Amino acid sequence: MTPERSNRGTRADGFGPDLPHGRWRAIWLAWRGVAICLVLMGAVAPARAETARRHVLVLFENNRLLPANVLGDRGITSALGEVDRSTEISTEFLDYPRFSGAAYVGTITRFLREKYAVRPPGVIIVAGDTALDFVLNTRAELFPQVPVVHVGVASSFLASRPPLPEDVVGVPFAQDFAGTIAQALKWHPQAKHLVLITGAAERDREWEQDLRRAAGGFEGRVSIEMLAGRPMAEVLKRVAELGPDTVVATPGFFRDGAVSIYLPADSVRLIAQAATAPVYGPFVTFIGTGVVGGWMTSFEAMGREGGAIANRLLDGQAASSLRLPQVMPSALYVDWRQIERWGIDPDAVPADAVIQFRAPGFWQTYRKEAMAVALAFLLQSLLLTALLLERDRRRLAQSSVDRHRFELAHASRLAVAGELTGSIAHEINQPLAAILSNAAAAEMMLDRGTARPGELKEILADIRRDDLRASEVIRRLRALLAKHEVVRQPVDLNDILGDVIALLNAEARRRRIALSARPVGETITVVGDRIQLQQVLINLIMNAMDALADTPEEQRNIVLSLEGSATDATIRVRDRGHGITAEHLPKLFDSFFTTKRKGIxxxxxxxxxxxxxxxxxxxxxxxxxxxxxxxxxxxxxAPGGSAWVGRS
Known part of the structure; x- marks a missing residue:
């Protein structure tokens, strides 16, 4: 019997027995998991280290409501976020001077040590003299190797201490009490008294010493009164009694003589409200509380400077290698409302002063609107000017057109008169011949001595009638030919038709044409120039006469008719000629279009x-x-309408 084959065998490489397939797969998966964990741990460790390195602890000496802390924190946060938004910022407040003493310091130290034991900061930013003092005294227990950046620390405070460790850096600011007092006396040259106000807290006493040193330079200029460590009620009573020859300088205080706690800005606000003299102070946060102003350093700018230094330390730069300014820059800050309140000459305010609460002028408030209105006004003015120029140009052009039209109309009248020369001569010759005949008859009667008075009167009446007839022909002809003022006035169209018929009757008879008019029984009035309206009808009638030249004599008639409605007057000129072709009708009134051989x-x-x-x-x-x-x-x-005068 052949023995049974075992499932165990040797590995293909000959280094040992081959493991069952399932067991080998389990071992292999286990080792792979271990390897992956090791890789992940290696990757996470630098990330944790990086995160720890970008952790900043900000320690303020006062409480979080202090306006200076709010501004400083804004500057710090802004600067840190500009480099790396993932930077973790932790903020703590020592709440000085409300709480102080060795026991409190020990409690805060233990609290911070335990709170940040697992998550220590990479940089500590301390804001204020007391916060710097606290960290320097407890650093060995807290974070001995962590660099420190100080913010909002007075240069006078640093001068009173031993040199700082190499890894404790920052840019101090100078409390320019002397500059603020000098500015106050410059703006109030009548001042003879200087009142200085501080409180009873430890910081208040430090400010008192600073104020005394600064005011010492003005002892010959003004008398100095120090209100230090007094109860607030007493301080307010005193400042309410001050005269116009006094100025007040104060940094505010944290605690008054009655052990009441204040924020410096709050204490200054109460003092400024009660004071009958202008109040000056050294801190930006005082602007808006009632102080006039002073030489100040921006707390936000201090915070930004501290945040920028912290960024460089977080990036690995050694604190000892930093090249920093000696002191933060300061500027003259003023509340414009107080400038006006105390009658300070606006021209005395330096151009580079930081002015707040000045009501913007019209230009600052409505610059865009004013520019838009000015631009619209300019465009309208340009458009109006262009329209006026265009109106004048059109008036000149219209005047020129009218002048040429009137000259052309006059030339046309002269041409018509030329065509009527024969008939006009005949019209004049007839009455002149009759006058001559009547005169000869009267002369013969006188020579014979047979003249009777009655007969002579009849002869003279005939002479007068023929003379008037000839004169009327000449008058109408002169009126037609003369250049005259265009007088548009109410005229009766019946009269115009009668004048035209009388003027052209002789020409019509000469051409053997029957010319007639059909007037109406009522007065039909239009406003117009009599001569121009006559000229229109004469032109139409002369054209009609020309059109009848080749027609049989019995068809040669021209009829003028007049009709009137409530709003219009209608004159029609009809002839019995050959008519006008449909092709010529649309162009009939165009200039220089004619169907006559000699027409223009x-x-x-x-x-x-x-x-x-x-x-x-x-x-x-x-x-x-x-x-x-x-x-x-x-x-x-209606009869009696308006008139208009021009030139023709």
């Missing part, structure tokens, strides 16, 4: 121009073989 094509164009100048219209209708009809429509007015 201006008569109807001038007629249309004159009619339109009177606010009317002129149209032509025709049917071949039935003659043509020209219709003039003019606006009708």
């Amino acid at each position: 094509g201006l008569g109807l164009s001038i007629a249309r121009t004159l009619v339109e100048a009177h606010g009317g219209t002129i149209t032509a209708e025709s049917a071949p073989g039935e003659g043509a009809t020209f219709t003039i429509q003019l606006p009708r007015v």
Whole structure:
């Protein structure tokens, strides 16, 4: 019997027995898991170290409500976030001077040590003299190797202490009490008294010493009164009694003589409200509390400087290698409302002063709106100027057109007069011949001695009538030919038709044409120039006469008719000529268009121009073989309408 084959065998590489497939897979997976964990731990460790390195602890000496702390914290946070937004910022407040003493210091030290034992900061930023003092005294117990950046520490405080360790750095600020007092006396040259106010806390006493040193330089200039460590009620009573020859300088205080706790800005606000003299102070947070101003350093700028230094330390730069300014810059801050309140000359405020609460002027408030209005006004002015220039140009052009039109109309009248020369001569010769005959008859009667008075009167009456007839012909001709003022006044169209018929009757008879008018029984009044309206009708009638030249004599008739409605007056001129072709009708009133062999094509164009100048219209209708009809429509007015004068 063949023995049974065992499941165990040797490995293919010959270094040992082959493991069952499932067991080997389990071991392999276990080792792979261990390897992955090691890799992950190696990757996480630097990340944790990096996170720890970007942790900043900010320690303020006062409480979180102090305005200076609010501004300083804003500057620190802004500077740290500019480099790395992932920087972790922890903020603590010592709440000095409300709490102090060795027991309190020990409690705070243990609290901070235990709180940040697992998560220590990479840099500590201390804000204020007391916070720096606290860290220097407890550093060995807290974070001995962590660099420290100080912010808002007075240069006088640092000068009173031993040199700082190499890894404790920062830029101090100078409390310029002397500069603030000098500025106050400059703005109030009448001042003879200087009142200095401080409190009873330890910091208040330090400020008192600073104030005394600063005021010492003005002892010959003003008398000095120090209100230090007094109860607030006493301080307020005293400042309410001050005269106009006094100025007040104060850094505020944390605690008064009655052991009441204040924020410096709050204490200054109470003092400024009660004071009958201008109050000056050294801190930016005082602006808006009632102080006039002073030489100050921005707490936000201090915070930004401290945050920038912390960024460099977090990036690995050694504190000892930093090159920092000796002191933070200061500027003159003023409350413009107090400048006005105390009658300070605005011109005395330096141009580089930081001015707050000044009501913006019109330009600052409404600059965009004012610029928009100014631009719109400028555009409107330019547009208006352009329109005025265009109006003047059009007036000149219209005047030129009117002048040429009137000259052309006058030339047209002269041309018509030339055509009427024969008939006009005949019209004048007839009365002159009659006058001559009557004069000869009267002379013969006188020579014979047979003249009777009655007969002589009849002869003289005939002479007078013929003379008036000749004079009327000459008058109408002169009126037609002369250049005259265009007088648009109410005229009766019945009279105009009668004048035209009288003027052209002789020419019509000469051409063997029947010329007639159909007036109406009522007065039809339009506002117009009599001569120009006559010229229009004469042009139309002369054209009609020309159109009848080749027609049989019995068809040669021209009829003028007049109609009136409530708003319009209508004159029609009809002839029985050959008519006008449909092809020529649309161009009939165009300049220089004519169907006559000797015409120049201006008569109807001038007629249309004159009619339109009177606010009317002129149209032509025709049917071949039935003659043509020209219709003039003019606006009708009541008798006595308005008049207008021009030149023709």
